[in-house]
Amino acid sequence: MDVTEAVMARKSTRAFLDTPVDDLVIAELLTKAARAPSGGNLQPWRVYVIGSAAMPTFKEFLGDRRIESPGYQVYPANLWEPYRTNRFAVGEQMYAKLGIPRDDRAARLARLAENYDFFGAPAAFFCFIDKRMGPPQWSDLGMFLQTFMLLAQEAGLDTCPQEAWASWSRTVAQFVGAPEEEMLFCGMAIGHADGDAPVNALVSERMPLAEWTTFVEP
DSSP: OOHHHHHHHOOBOOOBOOOOOOHHHHHHHHHHHTTSOOGGGOOOOEEEEEOTTTHHHHHHHHTTOOOOOOSSOSSOTTOOTTHHHHHHHHHHHHHHHHTOOTTOHHHHHHHHHGGGGGGGOSEEEEEEEETTOOHHHHHHHHHHHHHHHHHHHHTTOEEEEEGGGGGGHHHHHHHHTOOTTEEEEEEEEEEOBOTTOGGGGOOOOOOOGGGTOOOOOO
Protein backbone atom coordinates (compact mmCIF):
# COMPACT_ATOMS: atom_id res chain seq x y z
CA MET A 1 0.00 0.00 0.00
CA ASP A 2 1.42 3.40 -0.97
CA VAL A 3 0.66 6.65 0.81
CA THR A 4 -2.14 7.67 -1.55
CA GLU A 5 -3.89 4.32 -1.10
CA ALA A 6 -3.65 4.62 2.68
CA VAL A 7 -5.03 8.18 2.64
CA MET A 8 -7.96 7.24 0.41
CA ALA A 9 -8.74 4.05 2.38
CA ARG A 10 -8.62 5.64 5.83
CA LYS A 11 -11.92 6.67 7.34
CA SER A 12 -13.50 6.80 10.78
CA THR A 13 -14.67 3.26 11.46
CA ARG A 14 -17.76 3.18 13.67
CA ALA A 15 -18.36 -0.57 13.99
CA PHE A 16 -15.57 -3.04 14.75
CA LEU A 17 -15.17 -6.80 14.91
CA ASP A 18 -14.01 -8.25 18.24
CA THR A 19 -10.82 -9.67 16.68
CA PRO A 20 -7.99 -8.93 19.16
CA VAL A 21 -5.12 -6.61 18.27
CA ASP A 22 -1.67 -7.52 19.60
CA ASP A 23 -0.08 -4.91 21.88
CA LEU A 24 3.22 -5.43 20.04
CA VAL A 25 1.58 -4.35 16.79
CA ILE A 26 0.27 -1.17 18.43
CA ALA A 27 3.70 -0.51 19.95
CA GLU A 28 5.37 -0.83 16.55
CA LEU A 29 2.86 1.52 14.93
CA LEU A 30 3.27 4.10 17.70
CA THR A 31 7.05 3.92 17.40
CA LYS A 32 6.83 4.65 13.68
CA ALA A 33 4.18 7.35 14.18
CA ALA A 34 6.54 9.20 16.53
CA ARG A 35 8.46 10.21 13.38
CA ALA A 36 5.62 12.69 12.76
CA PRO A 37 6.78 16.33 12.73
CA SER A 38 6.59 18.46 15.85
CA GLY A 39 7.78 22.01 16.32
CA GLY A 40 11.17 22.11 18.01
CA ASN A 41 10.97 18.31 18.24
CA LEU A 42 8.95 18.68 21.46
CA GLN A 43 7.01 15.46 20.76
CA PRO A 44 4.16 16.61 23.05
CA TRP A 45 1.97 13.52 22.69
CA ARG A 46 1.53 11.30 25.74
CA VAL A 47 -0.17 8.01 24.92
CA TYR A 48 -1.89 5.45 27.15
CA VAL A 49 -2.81 2.18 25.43
CA ILE A 50 -5.90 0.19 26.38
CA GLY A 51 -4.98 -3.14 24.82
CA SER A 52 -7.27 -6.07 24.15
CA ALA A 53 -6.45 -7.56 27.57
CA ALA A 54 -7.13 -4.31 29.45
CA MET A 55 -10.28 -3.31 27.57
CA PRO A 56 -12.77 -5.33 29.71
CA THR A 57 -11.26 -3.86 32.89
CA PHE A 58 -11.53 -0.34 31.49
CA LYS A 59 -15.17 -0.78 30.50
CA GLU A 60 -15.99 -2.20 33.91
CA PHE A 61 -14.26 0.84 35.45
CA LEU A 62 -16.44 3.18 33.39
CA GLY A 63 -19.56 1.42 34.65
CA ASP A 64 -22.45 3.83 35.07
CA ARG A 65 -20.34 6.95 35.60
CA ARG A 66 -21.83 10.17 34.34
CA ILE A 67 -20.34 12.14 31.46
CA GLU A 68 -18.20 15.03 32.73
CA SER A 69 -17.72 18.58 31.50
CA PRO A 70 -15.36 18.45 28.50
CA GLY A 71 -11.78 19.47 29.11
CA TYR A 72 -12.02 21.74 26.06
CA GLN A 73 -14.62 22.93 23.56
CA VAL A 74 -14.58 20.49 20.62
CA TYR A 75 -16.40 22.88 18.24
CA PRO A 76 -16.64 26.67 18.33
CA ALA A 77 -19.89 28.09 19.66
CA ASN A 78 -22.45 29.19 17.06
CA LEU A 79 -20.63 27.39 14.26
CA TRP A 80 -20.77 29.37 11.01
CA GLU A 81 -20.80 28.45 7.33
CA PRO A 82 -19.54 26.43 5.59
CA TYR A 83 -18.45 24.53 8.70
CA ARG A 84 -21.95 24.23 10.16
CA THR A 85 -23.26 22.62 6.97
CA ASN A 86 -20.27 20.27 6.74
CA ARG A 87 -20.87 19.02 10.27
CA PHE A 88 -24.65 18.76 9.84
CA ALA A 89 -24.37 16.91 6.53
CA VAL A 90 -22.05 14.15 7.75
CA GLY A 91 -24.22 13.62 10.82
CA GLU A 92 -27.35 13.24 8.71
CA GLN A 93 -25.55 10.87 6.33
CA MET A 94 -24.39 8.72 9.24
CA TYR A 95 -27.84 8.46 10.82
CA ALA A 96 -29.34 7.64 7.43
CA LYS A 97 -26.94 4.69 7.13
CA LEU A 98 -28.05 3.60 10.60
CA GLY A 99 -31.73 3.99 9.76
CA ILE A 100 -32.27 6.45 12.62
CA PRO A 101 -34.75 9.26 11.76
CA ARG A 102 -34.04 12.83 12.81
CA ASP A 103 -36.88 12.93 15.34
CA ASP A 104 -35.79 9.75 17.17
CA ARG A 105 -33.78 11.51 19.85
CA ALA A 106 -33.49 8.41 22.06
CA ALA A 107 -31.94 6.35 19.26
CA ARG A 108 -29.54 9.15 18.41
CA LEU A 109 -28.41 9.47 22.01
CA ALA A 110 -27.97 5.71 22.24
CA ARG A 111 -25.82 5.82 19.14
CA LEU A 112 -23.77 8.67 20.60
CA ALA A 113 -23.14 6.55 23.70
CA GLU A 114 -21.48 3.91 21.52
CA ASN A 115 -18.51 6.28 21.31
CA TYR A 116 -17.76 5.23 24.87
CA ASP A 117 -17.61 1.59 23.86
CA PHE A 118 -15.03 2.49 21.17
CA PHE A 119 -17.70 1.26 18.72
CA GLY A 120 -16.79 -2.27 19.76
CA ALA A 121 -13.07 -1.95 18.98
CA PRO A 122 -10.95 -4.46 20.92
CA ALA A 123 -8.09 -2.00 21.51
CA ALA A 124 -7.55 1.73 21.76
CA PHE A 125 -5.33 4.44 23.11
CA PHE A 126 -5.81 7.83 24.72
CA CYS A 127 -3.74 10.81 23.64
CA PHE A 128 -2.92 13.37 26.34
CA ILE A 129 -0.95 16.62 26.27
CA ASP A 130 0.59 18.79 28.96
CA LYS A 131 -1.90 21.53 29.88
CA ARG A 132 0.84 24.15 29.57
CA MET A 133 1.26 23.46 25.85
CA GLY A 134 -0.29 25.81 23.29
CA PRO A 135 -2.06 25.58 19.91
CA PRO A 136 1.12 24.73 17.96
CA GLN A 137 1.64 21.63 20.10
CA TRP A 138 -2.02 20.64 19.64
CA SER A 139 -1.30 20.83 15.91
CA ASP A 140 1.57 18.41 16.51
CA LEU A 141 -0.93 15.95 18.02
CA GLY A 142 -2.95 16.05 14.81
CA MET A 143 0.08 15.20 12.71
CA PHE A 144 1.05 12.39 15.05
CA LEU A 145 -2.46 10.92 15.09
CA GLN A 146 -2.84 11.07 11.32
CA THR A 147 0.53 9.39 10.89
CA PHE A 148 -0.59 6.61 13.22
CA MET A 149 -3.87 6.12 11.35
CA LEU A 150 -2.16 5.85 7.97
CA LEU A 151 0.37 3.37 9.36
CA ALA A 152 -2.49 1.36 10.88
CA GLN A 153 -4.21 1.31 7.49
CA GLU A 154 -1.04 -0.02 5.90
CA ALA A 155 -0.92 -2.73 8.58
CA GLY A 156 -4.50 -3.82 7.82
CA LEU A 157 -6.09 -2.13 10.83
CA ASP A 158 -8.91 0.37 11.00
CA THR A 159 -9.24 3.31 13.37
CA CYS A 160 -11.52 6.01 14.66
CA PRO A 161 -10.18 9.17 16.34
CA GLN A 162 -12.65 10.24 19.04
CA GLU A 163 -12.70 13.70 20.57
CA ALA A 164 -15.89 12.58 22.32
CA TRP A 165 -13.69 11.16 25.07
CA ALA A 166 -12.93 14.73 26.17
CA SER A 167 -16.16 14.37 28.15
CA TRP A 168 -14.58 11.64 30.27
CA SER A 169 -11.25 13.34 30.89
CA ARG A 170 -11.07 12.92 34.67
CA THR A 171 -12.31 9.34 34.63
CA VAL A 172 -9.88 8.29 31.89
CA ALA A 173 -6.99 10.08 33.60
CA GLN A 174 -7.76 8.24 36.82
CA PHE A 175 -7.80 4.85 35.11
CA VAL A 176 -4.61 5.28 33.09
CA GLY A 177 -2.72 7.09 35.86
CA ALA A 178 -2.12 10.30 33.92
CA PRO A 179 -0.58 13.07 36.06
CA GLU A 180 -2.54 16.21 36.92
CA GLU A 181 -0.64 18.36 34.43
CA GLU A 182 -1.77 16.24 31.49
CA MET A 183 -5.03 16.81 29.61
CA LEU A 184 -6.94 14.27 27.53
CA PHE A 185 -7.25 15.27 23.89
CA CYS A 186 -8.88 12.21 22.29
CA GLY A 187 -9.25 8.48 22.14
CA MET A 188 -8.29 6.28 19.20
CA ALA A 189 -10.27 3.09 18.54
CA ILE A 190 -8.18 0.37 16.86
CA GLY A 191 -9.27 -2.90 15.28
CA HIS A 192 -10.82 -4.46 12.21
CA ALA A 193 -13.88 -2.89 10.60
CA ASP A 194 -17.11 -4.86 10.53
CA GLY A 195 -17.69 -5.02 6.79
CA ASP A 196 -21.37 -5.88 7.27
CA ALA A 197 -22.17 -2.80 9.36
CA PRO A 198 -24.07 -0.23 7.26
CA VAL A 199 -22.43 2.69 9.08
CA ASN A 200 -19.04 1.65 7.74
CA ALA A 201 -20.26 2.29 4.21
CA LEU A 202 -20.28 6.00 5.00
CA VAL A 203 -17.66 8.01 3.13
CA SER A 204 -17.75 11.64 4.23
CA GLU A 205 -17.71 14.28 1.52
CA ARG A 206 -14.97 16.85 1.02
CA MET A 207 -15.39 20.39 -0.24
CA PRO A 208 -14.05 21.08 -3.76
CA LEU A 209 -10.49 22.37 -3.90
CA ALA A 210 -11.59 25.72 -5.31
CA GLU A 211 -13.65 26.45 -2.17
CA TRP A 212 -10.71 26.39 0.19
CA THR A 213 -7.55 26.91 -1.89
CA THR A 214 -6.22 30.04 -3.55
CA PHE A 215 -3.30 29.90 -5.93
CA VAL A 216 -1.74 33.35 -5.52
CA GLU A 217 -0.96 35.11 -8.76
CA PRO A 218 2.67 36.13 -9.34
